[in-house]
Amino acid sequence: MSDIEIARAATLNHIKDVAAKIDIPSDAILEFGPYKGKVSYDYLKSIEGRKDGKLVLVTAITPTPAGEGKTTTTVGLGDGLNRIGKKTAICLREPSVGPCFGVKGGAAGGGYAQVVPMEDINLHFTGDFHAITSAHNLLSALIDNHIHWGNELNFDLRRIAWRRVMDMNDRALRSITVGQGGPGNGFVREDGFDITVASEVMAIFCLARDLQDLEDKLGKIVVGYTREKQPITAKQLKAHGPMSVLLRDALMPNIVQTLEHNPAFIHGGPFANIAHGCNSVMATKSALKLGDYVVTEAGFGADLGAEKFFDIKCRKAGLKPNAAVVVATIRALKMHGGVAKDNLGEENVEAVRKGCANLGRHVRNVKMFGVPAVVGINRFSKDTDAEMEAVKEYCRELGVEAIVCSHWADGSAGTEELAHKVVELVEAGVDQYAPLYSDDVPLWDKMRTIAMQLYGADDIIADKKVRERFRELQEQGYGHFPICVAKTQYSFSTDPNLKGAPTGHVVPIREVRVSAGAEFLVVICGEIMTMPGLPRVPSANSIHLDENGWIEGLF
Structure with missing residues (x-):
């Protein structure tokens, strides 16, 4: 069977x-x-x-x-x-x-x-994923609403860090423009979608110890920056309370x-x-x-x-x-x-x-x-x-x-x-668990340790802008955060076609995102996307209800 x-x-x-x-x-x-x-x-x-x-x-x-x-x-x-x-x-x-x-x-x-x-x-x-998606997108709505009604927190529209999410693979939403259609629809700016499972709200949800811890962590989310590059948090928008309400059950x-x-x-x-x-x-x-x-x-x-x-x-x-x-x-x-x-x-x-x-x-x-x-x-x-x-x-x-x-x-x-x-x-009783690196290791060195010791890489590489971002985050007090690597799952390298146990490769870093509420850095490597796309022939093509209402094709 x-x-x-x-x-x-x-x-x-x-x-x-x-x-x-x-x-x-x-x-x-x-x-x-x-x-x-x-x-x-x-x-x-x-x-x-x-x-x-x-x-x-x-x-x-x-x-x-x-x-x-x-x-x-x-x-x-x-x-x-x-x-x-x-x-x-x-x-x-x-x-x-x-x-x-x-x-x-x-x-x-x-x-x-x-x-x-x-x-x-x-x-x-x-309904957990629906609640997480709703809480995440409530924060998105509150950001644009705040800007529409005067922008008291002085968001720099070029430096809004919070993207929207949905729990579906849709490559067309990776990069979008919001606010079109005139002044009543807010300010035009670039935005994008990630899949819900990549949301920082999902990460916080899974790391929270209780409801109070959940609300505290949500309040620490950095949603954007001022022109002076000062962080703006969800707490400053008074978003952490209503987000917690959506996530309570x-x-x-x-x-x-x-x-x-x-x-x-x-x-x-x-x-x-x-x-x-x-x-x-x-x-x-x-x-x-x-x-x-x-x-x-x-x-x-x-x-x-x-x-x-x-x-x-x-x-x-x-x-x-x-x-x-x-x-x-x-x-x-x-x-x-x-x-x-x-x-x-x-x-x-x-x-x-x-x-x-x-x-x-x-x-x-x-x-x-x-x-x-x-x-x-x-x-x-x-x-x-x-x-x-x-x-x-x-x-x-x-x-x-x-x-x-x-x-x-x-x-x-x-x-x-x-x-x-x-x-x-x-x-x-022979277990002696210890993390791979200590909290006080610099952020760049944490990433390098993961790549070299676990992936078999010779080194990590990044352009000047990404290296500068590592330095900024270190100086801004995030140096004790662990690293959450985003890379292909199909290889130890960032090339999904490189099977086995490759050595001698380098790991290219494309982007760094701070998850201040979840308290880790997301380091995006190679060509990995935080909003997946559908394959040429998606499973959805075979999923349907039979004449008795049973689901067919999902498994």
């Missing part, structure tokens, strides 16, 4: 029964129908004093069109840990609608390792279930290639108070999502990860070894060995943060024993174990061995 057929054939438990598995009382669940809910603020506050469980990160090799299955493995591992008697919760990001109708399709796991109800999760879910973590009826928190959704790629701090910290183990994922590979998890989320939230799983597939390793997609079904041990260089760098990247790792081989039906043995042999030389997983086909039974290994790593 297909993913959607498996999901639709499943019998779901009431969300209050699912929540009860981690001892959440029924009156703490705000229901969105029988299978979705939010956990109330009052209950979350009541558990703040509890001891934390153990935190496990799932990351992956560099993504390819062959697929890696990081979310599927996260769900499968969570179910596997529950299967061996560890009270476990899963923490995932909410999917963005843009990729669902673009190139990626659904993002709720697959096979017998899914979170459900998958159509709801992939579409409007509980959304900030409560969402809870759903896996196909095996285990609890899964799905909350927040920044991309990892253009944002920080982690689910909300609220969800993760709450889950840690409720379970023995928490399994979370960070977007794309250990050069992007995992690095930002360690260097931004863990640093800001005071989290201490205990172990990590690096997901790989034989198919993807063969692509990194030079095999074309059409030939992936043929055994090619030599290509697997060559592609393992990519896996090796991701494993070393994780270990660089002091976190012990295990490799999970997400098995496909055409993988051969010789190909899997090649990966195991390579991993033994790296000093890590590689474990074959069959969770897509077998659910938790397919990750039982991996679950035992994760527990072994955690209980060994």
